[in-house]
Amino acid sequence: MPAEHVVDQARSDLQQVARTPGVAKPDALLVADGVRRSFGGVNAVDVEHLEVQRHVITALIGPNGAGKTTFFNLMTGFDRPDTGTWLFDGTPLSGVAASRVATAGMVRTFQLTKALARMTVLENMRLGARDQPGENLFTALVKPVWAPRERAITDKAMSLLERFKLDTKKDDFAGSLSGGQRKLLEMARALMSDPALVMLDEPMAGVNPALTQSLLGHITDLRDSGTTVLFVEHDMHMVRHISDWVVVMAQGQVVAEGPPAAVMADQAVIDAYLGAHHDTDLGDDALLEEGGVIDAEAEAEADAEEKKP
Amino acid sequence: MTETTAPVVHRGAPAGEPLLHADDLVAGYLPGVNILEGCSLVLHPGELVGIIGPNGAGKSTLLKALFGLVGIRSGRLTLQGDDITNLRADALVRRGVGFVPQSNNVFPSLTIEENLQMGVFQTPQKFHERLEVVLHLFPELVKRRKQRAGALSGGERQMVAMARALMPEPSVLLLDEPSAGLSPVRQDEAFLRTRRINKAGVSVVIVEQNARRALQICDRAYVLDQGRNAYSGRGRELMHDPKVIELYLGTLATDVDAARDAEAPPAPRAEPRSGDTAR
Amino acid sequence: MPPPRTEVPVRALACLDRTVAVRRGGAVLLLLLVLALTTSVVAAPARAAAAPCTPDATTACLNVTVTSPGVGPAAGVTVTVEGGGATAEATTGADGRASVPVTEAGDYTVTVDESTLPAGTVLRDPAANAATVPVVLGRSAGRIFQVVPPGAEGGDSGPAPAATDGGTSQSPGGGGAGTAPADETGEGTEASAGPGTNRYAQLVLAGLVFGILLALASLGANLIYGTTGLSNFAHGELVTLGGMTAFMAVQWWDLPLWLAIVVATTAGALVGWLLNRLIFAPLRRRGVGITQQMIVTIGLALAGLSLFLFVYGAQPAPIVSGISARIQIGPVQISGQSLLSVGVAVVVLAAVALTLSRTRLGRATRAVSDNPALAAATGIKVEAIIGGVWVVSAALASLGGVLLALYLNSTRFNFGSTLLLLMFAAITLGGLGSPLGAVVGAVVIGLVVELSTIVLPSDMRYASALVILILVLLIRPQGILGRAERIG
Amino acid sequence: GGTDEAGGGETTDSGSGSGEPLHIGTLLPVTGSLAQLGPPEIAGVDLAIAEINEAGGLFGADVEVTHTDSSDANNAPVSTASAQELISAGASVVIGAASSSVTLNVVDDITGAGVVQISPANTATNLSGYSDFYFRTAPPDSVQGDVLGNLIISDGASNVGILVFNDSYGTSLRDVVAGVVTDAGGTVVYGAEGQEFDPAEQNFSTIVGDAIASSPDAIAILAFTDQTPLVVRELVAQGWDMSKTYFVDGNLQNFGTEGETGFPAGTLEGAQGTLPGAFPSEEFQARMLEVDPELSEYSYGPESYDATILAALAALKGGASDGETIQANLAAVSGADGGEECTGFQECADLIEAGEDVAYQAVSGVGPFNEANDPSSAFIGIYKFGGDNTYTFSRSEEGEVPAS
Amino acid sequence: MDFGQLLTNVLTEMTGPTAIAYALAAIGLNIHFGLTGLINMGQAGFMLLGAYGFAISTIAGAPLWLAFLVAIGAAIVFALLLGLPTLKLRGDYLAIVTIAAAEIVRMVGRSTALTDLTGGAEGLTGNSFKSTFQDASPFPDDRWALGPITLSTNASNSWWLRIVGWLVVALACLLVWRLVHSPWGRVLRGIREDEDAVRALGKNVYSYKLQALVLGGVFGALGGVVFVLASSVQADSLGRPVTFNTWTILLLGGAATVFGPVLGSLLFWGSLVFVRGFLRGAVGDVLSVQQVEQIGWVLVGVTLILLIVFRPQGILGDKKELAINAR
């Protein structure tokens, strides 16, 4: 439905946006306000304000334990914040049950995959679909009511599985998939429901680079067909390659925002997260010496963590 | 360079008696379905060997088979010349083999410290001494020693898993995607740490999807596909082998590097600092 | 034991009376017997004769008793028996009884001469004076006249004057059969099971004792659950096994009790080892699911129960024949045997708890429970740990069985299986897989079971414990000491 | 009811040879929570069968018996399966079940198949007159309860505590006892409705404590032998004077001073109990022991024996061993229409063969069947425990069942 | 030993109301556990409530159809009462809550307080509530023999009850088959595997679990009605052992299969009668009745263990599913 230009519009809109944390976006799909969640006194998430632009791919990055997954959990109703409200497409979703969040169009994947082990891959996929009348107890009894939709779902599932290189596995139990295959299934399943916003939690961790590369095209296609994407990822190549906007979290807070190139050039981000040497060859023996540069970076990061209360 | 792509097993392996030798392993989970269909691997003392390959190739299965967690149906596995085919995992641990699984690699209801304690279950007297050393490697764990591992973030778990494997001072270390889920800095650290450990005399087998990094640090690598050895060779050779790149490595990293190089100047380097206490 | 007849609060007297009864036991009984023999009455119109009345084919006995509830019988009261065309008069003896033999069936009218009642007392139900008693030949018929201090009379209502703090005790008169007696509230909060015993304190003690013993018995089930995720429905049979082995040791082989306890615990350990070795280890090895294993335990329970029945029969089997009398400690009473049981239980519980929380081994069991594959990968001998847990679990169950049987006075072939639900409730209430939770849960269950009798019918006390269980789980879905899990 | 017809005259020619062999089935608890009741009952049946067969059997053939398990109400399918087995095996009389609940589960099946069911132990009131084919030889609650209540009252107890389990046996007996006690001016201070304990109860410390705390002058224990020893031990432990304790047929037992059932000598001295049956003499108990040397108690053994003998006599009198014939003659041989009193199978059979009407004198002391197929009266023996914790007969009282 | 007689007994039992009732209860449990993964340890509670609902309403004068509706209604209400607060609990906790709830139902049912309604410990006699069902029979009152089995046509454990019972079982199987192979069943299976994942896909897990609990409970209640139509309503006869037996039957036949529960029930009750009857015939001369019955149960227990040991997935179950370790 959304023509190409809508996406282009959204991307170019972003160019105008200031690169300060918590900045307002021209056309925000998700707006979070004052969302806080602490575990035993430690603030895992403490987001003053965050907006996610519609029709673009936003990357959420940050050091381990920054609160990215927890933020996802909060947004999607899997955890309750201590305080905070958020709007999705103008509707407040705070306190709404996880399943309702998903039906509202905000679908997430799990970092630690949740494959439905004793169901086949294809069934896993079908379960992701929406609007299947057969999922109602009473209509389920009358096959003609849901059979056409089921066929459509199956077709869609098969084409996704092909893309994700899982088609040969379609009749295997999901529990027998390898770690990376589970990641792929997790993501493919989320895409079954044509969400308005898909939130991917480290979708490519453990996925073979060649396959990752081919899937990036799929993600940009998704965006181009109108889906907004918010993903957490530690693979900077991927972030750089497909994201239109990058949000950096550290210790629960949004510390930086901006287009990928700019954010990755940000010294604070480099210090706290990227490290200056992620493109150096680690095979270099010089790096192994005591007190080498990498050690220094680790120190710096640890220091940065210390400084924050 | 072209000859490295030929499916010759153990290309580039040093001569001599291997430490760990897997010969033509056949293994699988379900009866009648073989996942490994004749997989071979040698690990010489002090080597760092990488395994890469597409998802579902059987890399994790191979590691599990080496570690006695998956039944070997045929083939032979030796450690220092002794047959260890289908030897139970705890016996292997006693013989100095350590293993970090790909997923579910911490004990969620135990605290971090207890997780580490489990690492030296067989040699409890070493606990305090090793705890010092390992916590020094993972300073971010120190503050959270008493926290349950089940509450940790994905990356934090990964660190705990790695730390636990290092607790007993293994002489052979089997790592299954140790860098997955770690932030870039931590990934670099993890690889470097692996190399350091290796340089300190530990033989390492590392399975990685962060293939470029893995190939950068390892002495030799195997490419696995569909339960069989597809390629093998020295890490760097494989990294630049066009077929390997096409099939397994992808060009994302290089593409972007090129694009970035064209776009912006490289980020300034941080000043190296002294006073380092890391091992 | 002259029954005092004064205006002193009935409650105090009741206590006094009980003290005497407790202390003298058999002596009092003998005395009463003698009195009964010497004060019986013969046929009308004559007064007391020596021969007791025994009904036979041609005679019926009309036994009239005048008594002050809680105080004692009223002697020297004149009663008139009228009917069958004759009138007889008799005077109650020291036991408050007057026995009138009659030789004709029919309705008799019995009247008490109120002027002969002991000083300061009146009939509780004056309207029922001149009571009609149907008499059948060959049978005894009885009639009771209850006397109370003035002001307390009048049907079946109202607490006795002594019961200033009344209304808190159990009310047996709730149903149709019994009319609420004037004196029962006289117990107040003081008398339960004996003089100087505070009812609530006694109930709390009973709850604690039962809870602790239950904790010991159920801890093993929790360990098994904690390490393997298995709900062992045969755990009750392991409890029975302990009781039965101790029973055999003491009653059949004449071993001393302490040795019997050791033998029973050892037997439990052995059976635990065997069960794991022969059944559960192979099942685990073949990857049989936990629910299937649960069904195996149901099968085991069935087989075990029937085996016990086969070997020991259905009769209760007391471990020791002797009866350990209760001793008074402060406001409560407890028998020496129970005290010993609780002592042993507390020591063992503490030892197990310490082992589990403080030692490497305890942590290893949790590690195995979390992730057996990973545990194996870290060099933990998973099978050895699980085997060990089975041994300990069954040994604890057996020991718990012995101690519970000592406390509850007997064991029986279905002893453990009747307790099974309570044990499961205890470990769930505390938080599945948390050993300390099992103890807390069991004590809570014990207290609820005993204290609920204050307000509920006693056959509903287990139901009330289960209601509490459900309520607690609704508020804390992970049990009292369990932990919530992280998602994502 | 089959009492009104069943003319003795038509059946005079019976006696030998004409009928099929009699097949008796038992449906008694040998597993489950009431398993302790099974052995004496089975022994009673076996004793009767042995005596009948010694006397030459019935119609020239030995009486056949099939024992099946009724288990308890918790395992209801066991009893229904057993009932089906007995029916399809061709039993014409089923002796059982012990528990009223179990009987209720199978009575429709059994009586619906034209098979006579005689329970030796059912006391539930709602089984009265349940079916023409359902009889019982158990003493009605009304008689035993009446005697027990009067015994307690006559002994001078005005406040009575009742430790009763919530089962139809306990509660209906309790209702009678409580009624008698209150009618006679006494008070039930514990054990009124709502104060029953669970039939699976094992922890009596508080229950007994509460009962004692209500300061009763006497305590009656209305339970079966599985729970009674526990109650007794708790009572003694809490200092209760056991001479003021009363037992009933469900739990009166020669506990003795040794072994598994024993209490320390003197524990029960002076305690009393009621037991239906005029003189269930030691001689009868000895006979039961011959059948089953393992027996340690005899509850409902005599009743089972009577049920078997009555069934055989009814078949003999009717000249056929099918259910209908037995049903039609049971009341008559029990003496409902009068007749010559006789004891034992041999004596009664001789009389029947001689064409006489008989009135079988039940070992358990129950009288002839009434309209509702319940015993119309019962002899209730009153027993007293001695220092050796065994009971001795002190006297017996007979009670009629009030026409309902 | 009379094998013909023994086989007749086995056949009678296998086709009898007990087998039917348990088949229905196990079908219900299959929806709970096999499909949805709900560990319901209180199926007997549903059966008992169904039985009470049917009997009490009949005694109060309700016609047959209404009595059935009341039985179903009772199960629905119980499922809602039980499910609304507890379906958020983790599996093992749900197990103990359901077992506790069923015990509470039983204890309350048999307590003297409710004697007027439930008959207390004595329960409700068969003749007080069976008549409406028996009167609905098209057959004359008689005893008919079919093959070796002779039964009354209408009374109690009758041909009529068996015909109706098996019809209900067949319908239930059909329904379950349809549901299992529908998207609805797929959602339930998803919930069985990981409810969080299903939640993330936008399904209202709670509502589905409730639906499953209610539907399975209704089958339980129907089983209870069949059960008491052949016996009488006794709180104790629908207690914990019934739940255990139902579980055994389910896993014996194969959880998550359509016909597993039915097959399990047939085999369970058939073999029970067979084992005991066989023992009685084989060693009845050597051992006393007591011993035979008790050993019979020991054997039943051991057989059960062996069955699981040698065929853990149940008779109709899928071995492959078992191999996937869900833990």
Ligand SMILES: Nc1ncnc2c1ncn2[C@@H]1O[C@H](COP(=O)(O)OP(=O)(O)OP(=O)(O)O)[C@@H](O)[C@H]1O
């Ligand atoms: N249930 C919980 N209890 C206690 N602490 C928690 C819980 N959930 C998360 N945390 C803590 O909150 C912090 C944020 O965790 P989160 O999983 O959001 O990190 P993340 O940004 O996703 O990290 P990663 O990149 O490693 O996945 C971590 O330090 C984690 O230990």
Ligand SMILES: Nc1ncnc2c1ncn2[C@@H]1O[C@H](COP(=O)(O)OP(=O)(O)OP(=O)(O)O)[C@@H](O)[C@H]1O
């Ligand atoms: N538990 C299991 N049961 C059955 N099949 C399995 C199981 N685990 C893995 N497999 C199958 O074995 C094959 C190899 O899996 P493995 O985990 O070894 O892959 P991998 O090379 O490690 O992949 P990845 O990079 O995605 O982790 C896959 O096709 C997978 O479907």
Ligand SMILES: [Mg+2]
């Ligand atoms: Mg995360």
Ligand SMILES: [Mg+2]
């Ligand atoms: Mg892998």
